[in-house]
Every structure is written in C-alpha cells, then in structure tokens.
Amino acid sequence: MAAELAPVGIPVQMEMQEPVAKINFLHALVAGGIAGVVVDIALFPIDTVKTRLQSELGFWRAGGFRGIYKGLAPAAAGSAPTAALFFCAYECGKQLLSSASNTKDSPYVHMAAASAAEVLACLIRVPVEIAKQRSQTLSGHKQHQTALQILLRAYRTEGLRRGLYRGFGTTIMREIPFSLIQFPLWEYFKLQWTPTTGFESTPLSVALCGAVAGGISAGLTTPLDVVKTRIMLAERDSLTRRRNVPSILHGIYVERGITGLFAGFVPRVLWITLGGAFFFGFYDLTTRLLGAANADN
Template identity: 30%
Template sequence: MGRVQVDDFVAGYLGGAASVIVGHPLDTVKARLQAGQGYGNTFNCILRIYRNENVAGFFKGMSFPLASIAIYNSVVFGVYSNAQRFISQHRHTDRKCSRDLIDLTCASMLAGLVSVGIGGPVDLVKIKLQMQAQTSLSEGLSLNQKTSLFYYQTTYRGPIHCVYCILRQEGFTGMYRGAGAMILRDVPGYCIYFIPYTYICEWLTLDHHNTPSAFSVWLAGGIAGAISWGTATPMDVVKTRLQADGLYKQKYKGVKDCISQSYQNEGLQVFFRGFTVNAIRGFPMSAAMFLTYELSLKALKTKKESDQ
C-alpha cells in the first residue's frame, strides 16, 4: 500500500507522445488565433498558414513538445494515478470500493498543480516558436518597431536556442511567464478531464467486463478532452497571450492586466477565440492519449506477469 507504480509514468510518457503527434497541427492554429492578428476565423487561419508556410507551418515548434510533453504527461498521469490510488486506499477500508468524486478531484487538482512546473516552460517555448512566423503586423507600429518585430520573428533557430534566449534576457523566471494563468487553467481543467473520463469509461463498460474495451477508452478519452479543452478556453487565451507577449514590446503586466486589456480592446468574445479548435483538437488528442496510456499499462502488466 502506498508504493509508487512506475508503470503509470511509462504509459503516460507514451500517451503524451501520441497526443502531440495527433494534436500539434490544430494546436498551432489555436495559438495563432488566440495571440496572432488578422487571422479571422478558424478556417481562414488554416488557409493562411497553408498558403504562407505550406504544411510545415502546422508543425512549427513540434520537436520540443514531442520530446518534452511526453515527459510532462508521464508526470501528470503518474502523479494522478498514484495520488488517486493513495487517497482511495487511505480513505476507504474496503480496497474494492469504487473511486468516488472526492478521490478523483483531489488527485486531479494535484496533477494540475504539478503539471505547471514542467508544462509552463514547454508551453512557453512551443508558443514562441509557433508565433515567430506570424507575418501580420499590428496597426500603428513605427518603422523601427516593424523592423524590431521582423528581427524577433527570425530570432529563434530552434527550441534550444529559444530557451537560451529567454534565460539570457529574462532569467529563470522568464521560463514561467504565464504560469499564474496556467494554474487557473489546469487545476480545474484536469478535474474536468480525469473525472468525466473515469465516469464515462465506467458507464460504457459492460457489466460482465472487468476492464473497459479499447473503443470505450477511446470514446471516453475523446469526450473528456473535448469538454476539458473547451471549458478551459478563456484562461487558455490569457495564458497564450501572456506567453506570446513581448514580440516587440511588453504589453501585459500580469493575468489581471491581460484580462482587462483584452476585454476593453476586443470585448468578451476574445476569451472564446480558439474555442472550436480547442474542442475539436481535444477529442483526437485525448482519445489517442488515453488509448495509448491504457494499452501501454495493459502491455506492461502482461509482460510482468509473463516474466514471473
């Protein structure tokens, strides 16, 4: 009882890699819609990226999240699964007792808090790389500002160089720009991620089966992802804007200032930019993540049993 199970971390790593491969193109579209200018609606944004940057434009900044988000998800799934198991075992004397809402909520919130430690820098670098190719300039910029912005757009040669530039210019704290908004997004966001997945998966599992089928896992994971990412959009917009801030000057002083300026300049609808992309992207990403996670856990368990 209470022993950490490494299998959850390994399976989470594989699930994270699968989710990045499936979801990164739409993640690029989401970032451009939320922090870019002149893209209009989702369809127009996709067309502009394709026309200006070809298919490769949708995969900008993918190498870093592919390597790092796999580790990020390894930690998130490992922390969540082990925390949920630990809480459940200490709250219930009956070890066969089904997981209740309190267990799932506490484990999800802990996973959300821990996720920011790794996910903050990952998201920051990813968004910097995604945004530096943006060609539309803000209205009213002087020639010097436009020149500076163009220079910024061509500054980062890759993720390692991006990290080096941030550390040199802003120090270690610069790697956690937008962390406050990320906490406000991820702590409730993971509750609306793991809890629906758990209950939908149980509901889809037939009574005579001990474990859910691959289809049940895929469907439950996809639905949970769409719900979680859709509801997280307002704070996701704030986080993205804070992390993309500084293209040519520092615009926002913090979360509250970003919300205030965004609302005053663009109205309430600005906080729902990328909502459609988030919801659509959330389904295949999370479906791939949970399916890979559960299948990996099953394979690891089978291997252990065969080795014994």
C-alpha cells in the same frame, strides 16, 4: 493459493501489495510517456492553428497556415516527461488519497489527485510551452531561432521566474479547472460504460470516454487558455506583460467581445477531443500490454 498456504492472510497480503504498487508506478510512467508523444506529434498542426488564433498579432500575422509544424521539436521533446510525470503523480495520488479517505472511485479523490499532478507536470510543461508557442508565432529574423535559443534568450533577458516560467500561475489556473472537469468525467464515463452499454471496457471505450471528457473540458476552459497564450507570447515591455488575469480577460472582451474570449475554440476542442481519445486510449492500451507482459513473466 498463497493465502491458503499462509497461516495468517494479512502478512501475505501486505507482501503482495507493495510490488503491485511499484508495477503500477512503472506502468503509469511508460504509458503516460508514450501517450503524450503520440498525441503531441499527431495533432500538432491543430495546436499551431489554435495558438495563432489566440495571438495578439492575429491569425495571419502570426503565421497563418505557413510553417504549421514550427515548434514541433520542443513539443515532442517535452511531451513524454510531462505526461509521464503527470500520470505517475495522478495514479499515486489516487492510491494514497483513496487509502487515506477509505473511499473508492470518489470524484473528489480524482479532482485532488489530478490537480496535484498538474502542478508537478507544469514544472516541465511551462518552459516547453514557451518554446513551442513562440516558435509557432515567430516572424521575420526570429523565425530561425531554435527552441533552445528561445529559452536561453528568455532566461538571459528575464530570468527564471519571469522568463522560463512566465505564465506558470496562469497555466496552473487553466490546467487545474480543466483537470477538475476532465478527470472526474473520464473516470465516471469509464465506470458507467459497461452498465450503460453492456459491453466490457476496452482501450477503444476508454478512448471514447477520454474524447468526450476532454472536449467538454476544453470548451469550458478556453478563455483561460487564451489568457495563458497572450501572457506567454507577450514582449517583455508590453502592456499584457504587466496586467493580471482579470484585466487581460476584460481587455480581450473589450477588444473582441465573446469571440475574443473564445478565440481558438474550435481547434482547441477538436485538438483536445482527438487528443483525449489518443491519450487515454494509448495510455490504457499500453497499461494493459505491460500488465499482460508482467503476468506472463
């Protein structure tokens, strides 16, 4: 109706696009935060098992099935801002790159937007991961350290880059390949859902697409996750601390073979498959609810 009332359609169109972009940004912020909290709290025990399987100490010495919720506090505190930042950057990146390249639903756009979003999200994710994973594998007198004490100790003894952001590069090396696989698959599965099944897209279908995409991505990138875990858990003067990624991978292979490189494969795939379902499902559901509430207003 607005276009019919205006003598020229372009100015009206430009006026309408700006609020929509702002609303989408807010939706991504809220929906991403909610999805991140739900996933991290619901599936935390699986993540703990995965971390302990990948630890140099071995599963039982790292804690076994005891204290399965250790590290939940930093994970829950960091999940909302990490996921919110990621989805804001991802959605904005998709819009900007799609406009710049004059393409729609391009896998290259999805890859580039997801990679850039991962780098930004890791600014929050890495310190949270350090606090969480060290809490998950602490033993002896160190068991009583809080997440804040762990981070303060890391900062005081090793500084910002080598302490709080230890493993930042390795985390990026894990997250970018993961996102290069996961997000194009997720977007592709969503596009093919209706033509393939004949049913309209729903939060449940989006969740199923996210589960499949996440499981595939998790399995393929498990060796990189093992390296990231080893680096974050390593003591300051340990050999692992001084080695690079290829040498750590080689060392793990020599020590434990292929099974060592894929340590924690089952819990990681299970965790991210279920996490993908929760994450993308809740993200889509929250976005729809916010859109409907905005339309009513």
